[in-house]
Amino acid sequence: MADRKVLNKYYPPDFDPTKLPRLRVNPVKTFVVRIMAPFNMRCNTCGEYIYKGKKFNSKKEDVLDMDYLGLKIFRFFIKCTRCLAEISFRTDPENTDYVCEQGATRNFQAHDFAEQEEKRLAKQEAEDEANPMKALEKRTKESKNEMDIMDALEELKDLNARRANTDIDTMLETVTSKKTPEELADEEDAKVAREMFEQKRKKIKRIENDAEATESDDLDVISNFSLKNAPEKSNIAPTLPTKKSTKLSGLVVKKKKTKERGCFIKRIKCKAHHCE
Numbered sequence: 349m350a351d352r353k354v355l356n357k358y359y360p361p362d363f364d365p366t367k368l369p370r371l372r373v374n375p376v377k378t379f380v381v382r383i384m385a386p387f388n389m390r391c392n393t394c395g396e397y398i399y400k401g402k403k404f405n406s407k408k409e410d411v412l413d414m415d416y417l418g419l420k421i422f423r424f425f426i427k428c429t430r431c432l433a434e435i436s437f438r439t440d441p442e443n444t445d446y447v448c449e450q451g452a453t454r455n456f457q458a459h460d461f462a463e464q465e466e467k468r469l470a471k472q473e474a475e476d477e478a479n480p481m482k483a484l485e486k487r488t489k490e491s492k493n494e495m496d497i498m499d500a501l502e503e504l505k506d507l508n509a510r511r512a513n514t515d516i517d518t519m520l521e522t523v524t525s526k527k528t529p530e531e532l533a534d535e536e537d538a539k540v541a542r543e544m545f546e547q548k549r550k551k552i553k554r555i556e557n558d559a560e561a562t563e564s565d566d567l568d569v570i571s572n573f574s575l576k577n578a579p580e581k582s583n584i585a586p587t588l589p590t591k592k593s594t595k596l597s598g599l600v601v602k603k604k605k606t607k608e609r610g611c612f613i614k615r616i617k618c619k620a621h622h623c624e
Contacts, residue, residue, distance in 0.1 A: 378409045383424060386446040388455040394431040416441045
């Protein structure tokens with residue numbers, strides 16, 4: 349116990365520190381650090397999604413064969429939360445981002461794609477400026493595409509104009525109805541005929557059903573019948589039936605009583621009955 353607490357240890361006079369065995373030290377030092385996933389990724393082994401911001405206990409090491417303007421590049425190792433497969437990614441100080449090296453696939457990111465597209469367009473513009481024939485071909489192709497787009501827009505406008513004139517209710521009825529086209533055509537003809545008949549019916553003026561006109565018509569029928577059946581030489585007026593309805597050769601005539609005495613015919617001169 350006293351041996352471990354001493355400050356000075358005994359070294360013999362023949363001690364040579366160069367003869368001590370040297371320990372093999374790994375030049376790449378690793379440290380355990382707590383980090384968060386810098387981007388969305390998917391494990392290549394099990395297909396598990398690892399989202400940005402998920403925390404891991406990772407191993408950190410220096411990349412000896414890479415640097416950027418004297419800045420060190422670090423590599424990190426994490427394990428998948430489902431299958432425990434190793435995933436590694438490193439820093440990218442040139443683009444201020446991270447690069448996925450193995451074990452996983454980085455998901456699509458819109459801002460990265462936009463930046464890459466801008467770089468590609470800038471590079472292509474520089475090439476076009478250097479080659480005028482290529483720039484001319486590109487402008488010709490763009491003008492042709494614009495003309496095709498304008499033609500397509502005009503066709504769409506015409507189609508929309510035709511659809512605007514159509515009746516939506518009629519279209520829905522046609523689609524939802526289970527009737528055949530022949531039945532629909534018959535119904536349309538019947539509808540037109542009904543409308544024409546109603547218009548013709550409205551034009552006809554109907555005579556008012558007056559009581560006196562009805563009475564005179566009935567009496568005219570009776571008088572004509574009596575003239576045909578009356579004897580040639582007869583000074584006696586025939587007796588008239590007292591019933592309200594009389595059947596005369598299939599014709600039923602309703603008689604109405606009059607207040608005047610004598611002949612039942614009102615305001616009509618009858619030769620058969622000797623009325624004056």
